[in-house]
Amino acid sequence: MYGDTDDLDRRYEPDTAKRFASTFLLNPTTTYHWKASWGSDFRLIVREGGITGGPLYDYGLPTPRGRYAPNPQYAYLGAPVGRSGNEAASIAGTVYRNGWLGNRPRPESLGSVLATSLR
Numbered sequence: 001m002y003g004d005t006d007d008l009d010r011r012y013e014p015d016t017a018k019r020f021a022s023t024f025l026l027n028p029t030t031t032y033h034w035k036a037s038w039g040s041d042f043r044l045i046v047r048e049g050g051i052t053g054g055p056l057y058d059y060g061l062p063t064p065r066g067r068y069a070p071n072p073q074y075a076y077l078g079a080p081v082g083r084s085g086n087e088a089a090s091i092a093g094t095v096y097r098n099g100w101l102g103n104r105p106r107p108e109s110l111g112s113v114l115a116t117s118l119r
Contacts, residue, residue, distance in 0.1 A: 012063050014061070018059070022059065031049060032049075032056070035106075039063075039069075040067060041060050042063055043059070043061075044058075044060070073103075
């Protein structure tokens with residue numbers, strides 16, 4: 001899920017059995033809402049059918065040896081072909097929309113984002 005490249009005591013990810021059980025075929029005609037939150041724990045929730053859809057994935061882990069709080073913070077959606085080959089790369093035709101990355105919960109509307117950003 002996230003952690004330290006060099007310090008395995010600060011690497012937080014599911015065990016192999018959970019990773020295998022967490023493989024899903026996604027429907028290209030369906031909207032999925034992805035929400036990751038972190039602090040003293042890390043949780044990933046994926047909802048099928050949008051923000052109010054049913055949970056497809058909901059899993060978290062405590063992070064007792066480290067807290068994720070980068071400053072500055074960067075986000076990249078998609079990836080080039082990596083060392084794991086084509087399966088680790090971005091999916092052709094994928095559409096990312098309505099993204100939010102910040103140190104507070106997602107705002108209700110774009111208008112509230114702009115109002116907050118201008119302060």
